[in-house]
Amino acid sequence: MAGSRVLALGHYQPSKVLTNADLEQMVETSDEWIVSRVGIRTRHRAAEDESVADMAAKAAERALANAGLTGADIDFVIVATCTAQDRSPNTAARVAAAVGAAAPAAIDVNTACSGFPHALALADQSIRAGSATKALVIGVEKLTDFADWSDRTTCVLVGDGAGAAVVVASEHPEISPVVWGSVPDMGHAVRIEAPSHTFAQEGQSVYRWATTALPQVALSVCERAGVKPEDLGGVVLHQANLRIIEPLARKIGAVNAVVAKDVVDSGNTSAASIPLALSKLVERRGIRPGSPVLLFAFGGGLSYAGQIIHCP
Numbered sequence: 001m002a003g004s005r006v007l008a009l010g011h012y013q014p015s016k017v018l019t020n021a022d023l024e025q026m027v028e029t030s031d032e033w034i035v036s037r038v039g040i041r042t043r044h045r046a047a048e049d050e051s052v053a054d055m056a057a058k059a060a061e062r063a064l065a066n067a068g069l070t071g072a073d074i075d076f077v078i079v080a081t082c083t084a085q086d087r088s089p090n091t092a093a094r095v096a097a098a099v100g101a102a103a104p105a106a107i108d109v110n111t112a113c114s115g116f117p118h119a120l121a122l123a124d125q126s127i128r129a130g131s132a133t134k135a136l137v138i139g140v141e142k143l144t145d146f147a148d149w150s151d152r153t154t155c156v157l158v159g160d161g162a163g164a165a166v167v168v169a170s171e172h173p174e175i176s177p178v179v180w181g182s183v184p185d186m187g188h189a190v191r192i193e194a195p196s197h198t199f200a201q202e203g204q205s206v207y208r209w210a211t212t213a214l215p216q217v218a219l220s221v222c223e224r225a226g227v228k229p230e231d232l233g234g235v236v237l238h239q240a241n242l243r244i245i246e247p248l249a250r251k252i253g254a255v256n257a258v259v260a261k262d263v264v265d266s267g268n269t270s271a272a273s274i275p276l277a278l279s280k281l282v283e284r285r286g287i288r289p290g291s292p293v294l295l296f297a298f299g300g301g302l303s304y305a306g307q308i309i310h311c312p
Contacts, residue, residue, distance in 0.1 A: 163275025
């Protein structure tokens with residue numbers, strides 16, 4: 001096949017909603033402080049016994065139903081996450097079992113918040129190479145397990161959830177070649193490290209890098225895909241901070257695009273943020289089917305990745 005396409009999407013969020021008012025009772029903060037700095041008003045928090053694999057499977061089942069497929073049709077499961085508690089079996093293997101996939105390749109990818117575009121690129125490349133025909137690509141995180149609830153600069157950011165895409169072979173490529181890379185000497189800027197195993201970041205350093213260096217990288221994604229920014233129907237960036245999302249979309253000239261702002265309702269869900277936001281937009285018909293959509297994320301490493309897809 002010449003390429004691949006996103007056939008359908010699905011998402012899942014836990015039922016418990018944590019508001020800024022709730023956080024005011026837990027840590028020294030305020031709704032005004034949170035909204036003015038990152039734009040977040042609510043986020044979802046998974047139950048203690050709800051695992052990363054549980055959330056991923058629910059999003060995957062929804063995506064499969066929307067695609068008119070079953071797990072038995074899938075020959076590749078790839079999960080992007082940095083918050084799985086278990087080392088083995090990996091999350092992809094557990095999702096494969098949950099959805100009834102018979103004998104798929106099952107791998108996890110950990111590039112933190114940029115995980116979904118990385119995973120989508122690997123699925124696209126595998127289908128192009130003939131190593132897979134139908135793939136489940138999932139971004140999922142339970143960041144609240146790794147939050148320092150005494151640190152008001154980070155605990156107000158995190159949320160839980162999952163988003164999934166069914167990717168299939170296509171005679172006409174609808175997923176562009178990926179543009180990806182990293183800035184290794186800034187790898188310490190976003191981290192979940194021993195011995196604390198809590199999410200930490202150098203917020204100002206990340207903000208400056210994201211708002212100055214990333215617009216040119218995002219433009220190179222458009223150039224690689226042969227799409228002019230003004231022709232984009234949608235822009236779905238990693239949902240880290242509204243103060244990063246809005247300026248970046250403006251700087252690349254995406255003047256006609258619907259810009260995803262799910263961070264307001266979901267917080268930062270790391271690898272889940274792009275498929276979660278995109279699935280919601282598609283579900284409410286926020287982006288016209290077939291129109292080009294820029295997916296672009298950055299995260300721990302500092303890693304980044306992006307591609308343009310045709311909206312399913």
